Amino acid sequence: MARMATTRRVVVSTAAAWLFGFLIFFPILWMVLASFKTELEAFAIPPSFLFFHWTTENYATVQERSDYFHHAMNSIIIAGGSTLIALLIAIPAAWSMAFSPTRRTKDILLWMLSTKMMPPVGVLVPIYLIYKSFGLLDSCIGLVLILCLGNLPIVIWMLFTYFKEIPRDILEAARMDGATIGRELVYVLTPMAIPGLASTLLLNLILAWNEAFWTLNLSTSNAAPLTTFIASYSSPEGLFWAKLSAASTLAIAPILVLGWFSQKQLVRGLTFGAVK
Amino acid sequence: MGQITLQGVQKSFGPVHIIKGADLDIADGSFVVFVGPSGCGKTTLLRLIAGLEDVSGGKILIDGRNVVDTPPAKRGLSMVFQSYALYPHMSVRGNIGFGLKMAGLPKDEINRKVEAAASTLNLTPYLDRKPRELSGGQRQRVAIGRAIVREPKAFLFDEPLSNLDAALRVQMRIEVTRLQKQLGTTAIYVTHDQVEAMTMADKIVVLNSGKIEQYGSPLELYERPANLFVAGFIGSPKMNFVTGEHAKQQGAATIGVRPEHLKIERDGGGGWQGTIAVAEHLGSDTFLYVDAGPLGMLTARYIGELSLHAGDRVSLLPDSARIHRFDESGNALRR
Ligand SMILES: Nc1ncnc2c1ncn2[C@@H]1O[C@H](COP(=O)(O)OP(=O)(O)OP(=O)(O)O)[C@@H](O)[C@H]1O
Numbered sequence A: 001m002a003r004m005a006t007t008r009r010v011v012v013s014t015a016a017a018w019l020f021g022f023l024i025f026f027p028i029l030w031m032v033l034a035s036f037k038t039e040l041e042a043f044a045i046p047p048s049f050l051f052f053h054w055t056t057e058n059y060a061t062v063q064e065r066s067d068y069f070h071h072a073m074n075s076i077i078i079a080g081g082s083t084l085i086a087l088l089i090a091i092p093a094a095w096s097m098a099f100s101p102t103r104r105t106k107d108i109l110l111w112m113l114s115t116k117m118m119p120p121v122g123v124l125v126p127i128y129l130i131y132k133s134f135g136l137l138d139s140c141i142g143l144v145l146i147l148c149l150g151n152l153p154i155v156i157w158m159l160f161t162y163f164k165e166i167p168r169d170i171l172e173a174a175r176m177d178g179a180t181i182g183r184e185l186v187y188v189l190t191p192m193a194i195p196g197l198a199s200t201l202l203l204n205l206i207l208a209w210n211e212a213f214w215t216l217n218l219s220t221s222n223a224a225p226l227t228t229f230i231a232s233y234s235s236p237e238g239l240f241w242a243k244l245s246a247a248s249t250l251a252i253a254p255i256l257v258l259g260w261f262s263q264k265q266l267v268r269g270l271t272f273g274a275v276k
Numbered sequence B: 001m002g003q004i005t006l007q008g009v010q011k012s013f014g015p016v017h018i019i020k021g022a023d024l025d026i027a028d029g030s031f032v033v034f035v036g037p038s039g040c041g042k043t044t045l046l047r048l049i050a051g052l053e054d055v056s057g058g059k060i061l062i063d064g065r066n067v068v069d070t071p072p073a074k075r076g077l078s079m080v081f082q083s084y085a086l087y088p089h090m091s092v093r094g095n096i097g098f099g100l101k102m103a104g105l106p107k108d109e110i111n112r113k114v115e116a117a118a119s120t121l122n123l124t125p126y127l128d129r130k131p132r133e134l135s136g137g138q139r140q141r142v143a144i145g146r147a148i149v150r151e152p153k154a155f156l157f158d159e160p161l162s163n164l165d166a167a168l169r170v171q172m173r174i175e176v177t178r179l180q181k182q183l184g185t186t187a188i189y190v191t192h193d194q195v196e197a198m199t200m201a202d203k204i205v206v207l208n209s210g211k212i213e214q215y216g217s218p219l220e221l222y223e224r225p226a227n228l229f230v231a232g233f234i235g236s237p238k239m240n241f242v243t244g245e246h247a248k249q250q251g252a253a254t255i256g257v258r259p260e261h262l263k264i265e266r267d268g269g270g271g272w273q274g275t276i277a278v279a280e281h282l283g284s285d286t287f288l289y290v291d292a293g294p295l296g297m298l299t300a301r302y303i304g305e306l307s308l309h310a311g312d313r314v315s316l317l318p319d320s321a322r323i324h325r326f327d328e329s330g331n332a333l334r335r
């Protein structure tokens, strides 16, 4: 009896998980399919699901009209650069807050998070003007800087929670075992923190890769990453759904591949603390 | 060598005074147990000696050298934590050998020592496992192995057995004592288990809210408690305390008699009269909880079986040679 009930529960929850997964995946699937349709089929009603004229012509047009590799390179520089710099700043910050907290540590953490509560558009004008006078508009450095600053609170929060989970006792045991601070770092803390560091890095990379507000507003062509590349196909003058889909598919492909291979780290990162 | 001396050691956390001036002399090779109620500062005192906390005042001497400004890594002590605190990413071998690696010993010497320690602790089959693949008792052994392999000046134990079940606890208690005697290394052991304290210690330190109440051998503490706190804390069941007229007759504010020093007689004898409220028959012992009217509840212990039951009237006769007398402030009066 009990076993039957559990079997049924497993079946139901598995089905629900698949359904939910499919719902979330559907827009991406739709986009990929649309990218292989002709412009007419792309917005035909009723839409055809699989039986249309498969074509790769959109991809050819997109590559011809705008240089995918130029934008992809910018995306890599901007997402990678901002993530690395954010980690370099966040590691010592989270470290000190986790291992030698003061009375104000909690407040500082909340204050940092509060900066994420303000809509970015609220500071668009001042940032734009500052960037203009410093000549940072449409430059990779400028975008690296703004994305790094924008994601820093989240990176620090994530790392802080990981470091917090490392039991103090273990670090103290290392100290009793004669390890200096440097060796404690190398032999004990870092190996224990690596999963957390990896998932923070991955998540931040994805966030920065997909960031569209600042990249769209602060770049035009030189430093324009893939988000700008996509946006150039959603022009108000005409409907280019198929080409837009092709551009989007190209833009998310690298990060999708990266995400696929690092699923385990990502899941662990996002459920840290809940699952051990 | 591992002689440890505390001189007026104090510790405050912010405005809160936790350790209020501890003086202690721990002889080389002795086994000293810190006992006291929860929150009295046992762990804090141990961590001060380890160097994991900085003292707020006083001196800590190890072999005559003041170490208050020496980091824990340089004090030459090793510690066994209540949580075991094993390195989760290292094998048992790596865990036990970590201290030796930090000391820069050559690989084959580390291996030799680790294997020797593992065989003493019956850990040889597990050397290549990770801590999460071990049982609680085995983890505990690894933690002990990590402590002994470095041949420290002293071992510091913070309630190392409290996460084990009762049977394993008794077994480990004996093993730890045996190991310590065999190695002859000074040991400081924190517990709030009386039986552990009485059985393992050469000397016991009784702590109460940050103060050392008494320092002496287990039997000294049992036979000559320095004050009411120690008298009530050491011994199980607890010592009976009587105040008022009976105490005055003895020239004291309070007198104390241990349950095993009350002679139990059926009603009619002399001594303190009362009615049995609860009788516990363990076979080996009989415990009587007696309502003695104005004297309050008294506990009496009889070795062996005594067929008395709740509701029976008894008289309890204190062994006059073993009555403890205390003055108004609770300090023991000596004859
Ligand atoms: N880091 C700290 N900051 C502030 N107070 C502390 C700190 N560590 C300990 N205390 C306080 O010091 C007192 C003694 O703590 P300690 O851990 O030494 O007690 P203990 O005797 O080991 O108790 P237990 O038997 O429960 O382990 C407690 O009241 C505790 O709240």
Ligand SMILES: [Mg+2]
Binding pocket: B042, B043, B044
């Ligand atoms: Mg404690």
